[in-house]
Amino acid sequence: MNFISFLFRNVMRRKWRSFLTASAVAIAVASVVALVGISTGFLDTFKSFYQELGIDMLVTREGGARKLTSAIPEEISDKIAALPGVKDVIPGSVDIISLNDYGLQVVPVNGLVPGTFVFDHYRMTSGRKLTVDDGAAAMLGAGLAKAVEKNVGDTLELIPGEPYEIVGIYEADSQLDNAAVVLSLKQHQYMMDREGQVTGISIVLDDPNDKEAMARIKSEVEKMERGIVAKPTKEHVENLQEIRLAIGMAWLTSAIAMVVGTLGMLNTMIMSLQERTGEIGLLRAVGWTRSRVGKMILGESVLLSVFGGLLGVGVAFLIVWLLTLLPQAMMVNSRIDSAVVGQGMAVAVIVGVLGGVIPAMHATKLAPADALRQSH
Secondary structure, eight states: OOHHHHHHHHHTTSHHHHHHHHHHHHHHHHHIIIIIHHHHHHHHHHHHHHHHHTOOEEEEETTOSOGGGOOEETTHHHHHHTSTTEEEEEEEEEEEEEEGGGTEEEEEEEEEOTTSGGGGGOEEEEEOOOOTTOSSEEEEEHHHHHHHTOOTTOEEEEETTEEEEEEEEEEOSSHHHHTOEEEEHHHHHHHHTOTTEESEEEEEESOTTOHHHHHHHHHHHHTTSTTEEEEEHHHHHHTOHHHHHHHHHHHHHHHHHHHHHHHHHHHHHHHHHHHTHHHHHHHHHTTOOHHHHHHHHHHHHHHHHHHHHHHHHHHHHHHHHHHHTSGGGTTOOSOOOHHHHHHHHHHHHHHHHHHHHHHHHHHHTOOHHHHHHHTO
């Protein structure tokens, strides 16, 4: 019997105790994989949204707590378009509303200029795209249309008392897009009471790989208006306060679960050590070294944690999948990045080590005669 098989047999001696301990670890791992996976999924969703459109830089108001809804003058877009190296400029606005009648608390509303290239990525499943002549008209993402049970020709009150006619329903590759409402920029400005203002300006460069041109354009744009900043798309998304807060809260919750899992593992391994004092004395008597005994205890703890980690990963995938079935979680990405799964399994190993290192150290200090005496 090899060492790993020996550890496995020891772990399976107390099946229910081992299962409950592994379950505590599974909770910690599921918290990491599910919560961190969902929050980083939001980050990936925003990145894919801009990548799909081919946007290289974004201009927003600097220093706002909510950069998603910052305000800058729309007229700046014409000045940016005139800069050398700029291929296209699209002003736009975004806001978050609640549709309480449908149980939806977070619904993105995008204001865009009809007829611009940004509309090219919308694949219409019914109806048509917005035009410059549209007034109180809207396009709905397929996910949102399903959640509110609306079709082309129906109306939807985005704000109380002001119905918007649904002229088209679309699909897009981005989960964010599929859960959103699209209005013309002018109509969105009217709805937000921000005439002449936008929340961001998207820039497409002639050569996105030209770092010198990007730095020059950034510098010139930031001189146009006090308090605005131009950033590469990736940098902008990664610094969104909403995303950073979500990831931070996910890790905080996961850290609490990790502490609980570690304490559960520590308790199990201490109980196991107390029950097996005589066995450890016998192993020492037949030639096992202190280090080998310590490796046995630590190995059992880690092995038990790995079992819990695998269980937790499975639970996390199930939780995320179930969430995607709920209309209220339309923006949840069902895909969990492999890096997050790796982080979850790393948490399992850490819990195993922390929960087993103290009992392992204690086991190495047991002399054979003392261990056998304590067992009687």
